[in-house]
Amino acid sequence: MGKPRSGTVGRRFTILYATVFLLSGVGLLALTYLLSGSSTTSVAPVPLPPGGGSGPDAARHILDLERQLADVHAQQSRQLLFGSLIALVVMAAVSLLLGRALAGRVLRPLRLITAATRRISAENLHRRLAVAGPADEVKELADTIDGLLTRLETSFAAQRRFVANASHELRTPLATIRASLDVAVAKPEPAAQTVALAHRLRTELDRLESLLDGFLDLARARHGVLPDQAPVSLGALAREALTDPATVAAITAKGLTVEEGVGPDAWTRGSAALLSRMVRNLLDNAVVHNEQGGWMRILTEEYGAGEAGSGNGGGEAGARLVVETGGRVLDQDQVDRLTEPFERLRADRTGSEESSGLGLSIVAAIVAAHGGGLELRARPEGGLRVTAALPSAAGSKAREGVAP
Template identity: 55%
Template sequence: MLRLQARTRFTVLYGAASLLCGAALLAVVLLLAGSRFSDTAPVPGQGAGAPADRIAVLQRELAEADARHSRQILIACVCAFALMLVLSLLVGRVLAKRVLHPLRRITAATREITAERLDRRLALPGPRDEVTDLADTVDDLLGRLEAAFNAQRRFAADASHELRTPLATMRATVDVAAAKPAAPAPVLVLADRLRPQLDQVDRLLDGLLALARAQHGALGTGTADLAGLAAAALAARADEIAATGLTVTADLPPSPVTGDHALLARLVGNLVDNAVVHNEPGGTVAVTLAPEEGAVRITVRGSGPVLDHVDDLVRPFHRHGADRTGSERGSGLGLAIVDAITAAHGGTLALTAPPDGGLAVTVTLPGEQRPEAAR
């Protein structure tokens, strides 16, 4: 079924209304013209002879003139109808454009509002009508969304900060109890069990803080070389890579980008962490940088089992089933943080599951903005 735009529908509606009114007017004109130029009736009392023939000739001439006049009126009406059709469509288009102008303003302003700019409002001027009521309704909805987003972000940041103090207290208590010269064996066993759990909570809080900052924090405007960040991330995880027997290949040409150095380092580190932690013993890790015109693409691929529905992995605390290799060591925030940092820098994130297994994560970021290009 053909679905027309609102402007086209309004144009057809206004044009059809004008056309029907014009057609009715022309019909009245034709009706009156037909009654006026009717055939002339014979004159009573006329007999045969020359005068009667002359009168008959005059009547035929009048009938022919009436027919010609009727044809002229019909042709003029058809031309006027065609002209009225064109004019009605033009006028209808102008009226439709004028009527829909406030809606186009609402659409353009709404498209500019994103999750990072919920403080903007439409504030449509004009008299109180259905359009301004719609704009006010959208403004109210944006206000509620802004409050909900801010509350969520504040909660994540505040909860992470508040939990760090009791976490540090618990860690200190465990360390002090285990460091005593005559510490009982059960205490030492308990300390060995608690330290990994405390480290896991610490990573979780750090991830929540990074996620909150990426979603709502002010970004730095420095320059970072993704090649250096990737090399540093691989070096920091060299021991774990060696312990699991992973084979690492890296293609790291210089790839400068503009953005927050700390968040970009976290992005690259999380990509490498994801490929190392969720891998299989003796597997492979490939890190590739591809500078392009105005953009830089980084792809980190790790081996492993065949996956499906990988797009869900960017959801916070989502793991791809219990059979995913190494999932018990992750916090469930790694790729969610990558997604948030990528979006904050105006980039794109793509997750693909190669047919031979594993996961390939590709992040495309805008390239370095040079001063001469900015001008």
């Protein structure tokens, strides 16, 4: 999750505890020094020299005693000051260690709660923190998080039921309308207007079904529903999509030049159906929004851990699919918004019959559901470069699986 920031609560607690200990030590040492300075030193009586206690000799003797007493007192003060400074330095070091230990102990329950919360995702919302202990602020926080997870689990379950039900309920009237059109056209000698209207309605029904499929795929991906996870080769998916008759026909109609860099590797793990939809959406986007007589480049490859520009923040090793097109120079700010539903680069394409405006948003949701990253870059010389980076599947496990 990255290195902790310098301004963490633990560091602030350490500094706070160390400061309190240090100030307490300074106060104690200052009080000791003041008390020692104000105390009086008693000296045993010294016999006077022969001849009595008067005269010049007695006065000199008294002055010598006073100087000796002052020297002793000054030496004691210096020793006390030096010892106090050493004690202060030692106490400063000890206070830092004690402050760190106390801060760690105080924050340990919060670290455990944070780690447990991070391990909970849309796939295991049934898990709970279930923190045991006295009814203090930490347990209250954990119980609050458990309550939030319960509400999230209920909400996710309701949304998934809605997606499953919508798939059936919305397709039924569409199938009924299509059957009615077929019946009307199948009548003996149908009117020309009826045939033309049926053709137009079939076209709109096809668009509506495509839009419905897009909504359902987007909902499944955003809810993290990944059925039948298995090793999947992005290269195999790309070759399958490139040889699809509909894709070949669309590329031929636009006169596009296709540059392939599709290899047999680039293995990841996930839902073959959703990953296939991701690849097809990227290719469809490259074809539909390309120039007449333009070009497109498709590349699949594996990359190592920490590789720059991998599309996933340079983390673990993974598989990458790159789809690149030429064209006019694009605004990067507009490109960054293309993963939002119904977002397009130009206003005159809002009503385009070739695009539903959901393609890249579905791609972004599928990539995110698989723990990857999607990067859209406007090429300086014109066109768009889309990079989908996904976590790598283990080599042995991937080759034991069945390629799509």
